[in-house]
Amino acid sequence: MKKTVRIALPLALALAAAPGFANDDKMLSEARGVAAGIPPKLLNVLDEEIKKGGPEGAIGVCREKAPAMARAASEQTGWAIRRVSLKNRNPKAVPDAWEEAVLKDFDKRAAAGEKPTGLEKGEVVTVDGKQMYRYMKALPTQDLCLQCHGTPERVSPAVQAKLKEFYPDDKAVGYASAEIRGAITLKKPLP
Template sequence: MKAKARFLLILFLVSGSVSCDRSREEQGDQGEPVTRAEAERASVIGAAAAKSLMESLGGQLKAALAEGGPVSAIRVCQQIAMPLTGAAGNSIEGISVRRVTLKPRNPANQPDAADSAVLAAMQAQAKPEVEIRRVDATIRYYHPLPVQEVCLTCHGDPATFPQELASVLTELYPDDAATGYQAGELRGAIRVDIATP
């Protein structure tokens, strides 16, 4: 977050004004800022849920890569990514977890207007930070997912993919948009939806 934006956010939080009419008009369906109390609660819950998903999915992905290489790891990922994402939301009542991206591989991970606005904001940051927004009665916690070296195996330049890897991707994801990334770019975000009490 740029220094000025951060200052304005702090000013906004300190002033305690929540979703006044002006911010509603300006933000539209792109999500609204939250109060400090809401942000604090969402940070704790969101971070726990995001960590749990990163550990479970990341662990399985690494194990699958080590065991069977990228082609079999893609099949494993296709089977387990959605169930593990759902399961990350089951441990805490009143939350649900999903993954969103501007360039989806799995069409289920398509962003809505608020997601797209947050992802675009993260992309503009040198080092993306957690974003928290209100959309209707739900607080959304967004944890950025940067591309690491290991991700390039399946999300990098398709020209470098072995033939078998390219074929299995086309077979499973005919509309795959999630290639062509470079290390350090934003791949997407984990979104934790938290119901307001």
């Protein structure tokens, strides 16, 4: 038994001495996988519901299904997951300071020519003395989104009426295609 310890110790020391990169990489790829799973599922459901009942009939998808999908993924994976925006519709979708800085950086990077679909950011941050991994991925608009997030010409009167009823302080309109509507944001304490 002693022999095993003597052999294993240098290896353990070498691993411990390596900076946190291996861990960060693992957290990044985990967050990336979780974040990538939700938007395509949501898009499918949105598309189906819009075909069935028009955009006014699909408002519930973004209102109930999107948060429900985020909750389910949170429970499955242990990552806290939500959506935020600099021009939020849901009054709770306000970014915190870290998220706000990342969203502003996404806008800058997009303006400088980076593809909005590829914009992401992962970082280890210390909150109240505890290390957390935080990750954000941009959610760019596609044509379909503009039925509920576009300029007044693109948003039908029926949708406008419903949005006004549910979200009197709605800021999430006036977008064009391929603009950054917001981001999916994830965090988890480091192991």
